[in-house]
Amino acid sequence: MFQLFAITFSQGLQAFLPVALLWIWSARAPSSRSRHALLIACVAAVPSSVVAGLLYQRAAHAAAIEAALAIAALAVSVPTWRRLDAATTAVASPALSSGLLIAAAATFFIVRQEMETAVVLDAAILQVRSLPATASAAAGLTLAAVLAVVEAALAARLSAASIRRGSNAFLLVWVPLLALYAFHELCEARLLPLSDLLHQVTEPYGPDGLYGRWAALLLLAAPAVAVILPAPTRVGAPAFRLAIAGAMRTRRSAIGAACAAGLLAIAALTPDMRIETKRGLAAAASPLNDPEAEIAAAVRAPHLLFRSTALDASYGRVVIAALDGPNRARTVTSLRCERVYFAGGRGLCLDADRGFFTTYSASVFDATFRVQRTLKLDGGASRTRVSADGRLAAFTVFVVGHAYSGAFSTHTELVDATAGDALGNLEEFSVWRDGARFEGADFNFWGITFTRDASRFYATLATRGQTYLVEGDTALRRMRVLRSNVECPSLSPDNRRLAFKKRVDGTRVAWRLAMLELPSLAEHLVSGETRSVDDQAEWLDDGRLLYAMPDERDPVHTPNIWVVPIDGSRPAQILLRQAESPAVVR
16 A cells, blocks of 8 residues: 555655646746636646546557656746746736646646546545555645645745745756656657667656656755755855856756756666666667577476566567576577466467557467467456466456556456467356355456366456455356455466465555465465565476566566475575566476
């Protein structure tokens, strides 16, 4: 829940602090019309954000929209404040007298950020129906609004010179922040060269990244420091202070300094990112080889299949590694996936073509990694599995939104892997609990795992804010509820245990890895892994689990594949670096 709070708090600061700055300048203008227009714009922005959120969550090219909005914010910000600054020294100003400029700018700044918050609140209130999630999201939004009001109230006591220094400091943070967000989203939309690589590099600094999420706090801190510190003078002033004073004399120089400061900060704070970027640019210059003989040799013995997250030319591609030595030689295939699985001689690859209009697909491929069939999907990749005999496959995609904290709607379907035909959505199956029919308009399914004979499967059912483990029969097209609080089940090779992630409320660890003994359903936690794991585990063998998550010491937070024994004999450790979506092929 803390993640929800952090996201809405960051979005709120980026929405309300620019409006607070508009209010501070308009309050000093000779006419009060701009203040009235600003109040009307703030009220109008509420329903506008809701409408924009509804349209946004149905958009197939969300990243391109976010990039365009960030670029538009850049184009609006500097000329708006330049006019406001000039208007406060004039007897009258048409721009401020009409109030159109300030109203339009305020509405845009709020709607640009809060349309995403509207999506989050819609999911928390109406879809997931979670009071803790709703409270966390609302708390983050409320705190951001309160801080913006406090900033505007305190600024009323400041001189024009102090406000000007604070505004310049705000722009020194605001401009590079918007530029970085625009660049990151353009890469996510795959509108730039080397988009996959650059998107991965900038992910921690993007709007929802580990660092980018908290960068909005600088929008509060920078103006406060600029106002509190005394104005620099030429007599006895340190060289760096004179440089800052010179940069703040004009808006144009401030913009240049802001962009330079943003690039220098990223370069200074993340040397590993610079190294990986150079390595990726160099590797991307040469095409990958995909010889059939090399692949045939790699799959002859038991092996591990996974998606590469390395920041080089292999990024996003399916890689083969020997099961008895996965860190030795790796064979990179030409198949590019966002999720992949393989069993019984067939695999399923979920991919996305992130052009201006993003499209999604599922491809069935054979043991030579040649695509046999391709299905169109209606959302982004989440989970996929193939039965042990290779006859059936299943996939889960997010139909609306792109994360659990967004609009929560999944689509889980069975596929005939031999013919490539869709066999039906799990929502078409009947569900039974305690001998009675169990129904709900908000049913969501995900995380299928097949039994040895593929006629039965286990999956997750979510409804009314609760998750359940269901056992399904593919022939009868029915499922029965076994127990609650089970997500992403994974059946062991001997079919005697189910690994799953268990939600833990009231702590910062959202999910713990756990185990169910079959058929008793006796439960115990996997003691070797105490962090939050948001993945569908894969069994390395009957006693060890594989799953993907980043190394906390990695500044880029690249996913790695970890291994942990289920008996707690030793803690989790990294099995493969720069890898995710593992599939063990015995």
